[in-house]
């Protein structure tokens with residue numbers, strides 16, 4: 005029998021300290037309890053979030069917490085603040101606590117085998133969310149729910165090819181702002197984008213820099229690249245946070261984002277959609293953070309011993325300057 009009450013209190017205190025900006029569901033202390041607290045026999049889900057580097061990530065965390073509450077799932081939510089070792093510690097705590105299911109968003113692809121073997125030995129199913137891992141033992145996790153990053157990179161590349169075709173553009177110098185090194189979105193978005201433009205003499209990637217999915221680093225990297233290159237025609241940025249920083253750098257350099265520099269970004273947070281509608285961004289490839297309901301559904305199935313699909317990709321699209329309904333995009337919610 006797991007020590008529910010004492011540990012719940014422990015997690016509530018820990019989470020309150022670690023996640024002040026978030027309003028937590030499940031374990032957070034409240035003055036006014038929600039109408040429906042999870043039942044004593046509710047599914048207990050340990051979730052390790054990788055950090056809070058972007059609006060996407062905050063939207064993802066809030067969505068997971070709200071979905072847990074809706075689904076009556078008891079959620080132990082830990083934020084690893086961008087450190088793999090913190091995620092490993094959190095997973096070990098979930099194992100010690102004998103949660104029903106563990107879910108986590110792995111910050112990088114490598115280095116999970118030992119802790120996941122521990123979860124497997126303890127008989128706790130592990131669900132990957134948002135990002136993938138690289139392992140020689142695929143039985144270490146039961147499934148993945150999150151974006152198809154290759155499809156995202158492809159949509160970005162296809163937009164650029166379409167733009168060049170429509171406008172007869174040639175000799176395009178591209179810079180790439182890539183995400184956290186060794187993370188699956190960084191690897192796969194970059195790879196698929198490259199495949200789309202490979203062998204086409206109209207396109208040349210002149211530099212790739214990692215902005216770590218952070219707005220501040222996106223700005224710094226763009227400033228450096230603008231200084232280094234006489235001409236930059238295209239920015240392909242792996243997320244909106246870096247793009248928003250890069251746009252500041254582009255404007256400070258006296259250039260017009262969306263006109264002097266074609267801007268292609270990934271995510272679809274409200275600020276990026278606003279810039280797309282204003283003409284400062286040319287293409288926003290959607291990556292939805294709204295994974296909470298799917299995660300809760302899968303967690304309940306796993307706790308009941310049911311099989312789940314190996315991969316669950318949410319439906320996603322690209323929003324571009326060529327869309328006829330550009331001004332009708334519904335509010336994004338993050």
Ligand code: AHR
Nearest residue numbers: 057058060189217243291
């Ligand atoms: O893993 C998803 C990526 O991580 C999102 O594109 C980015 O904004 C986040 O930081």
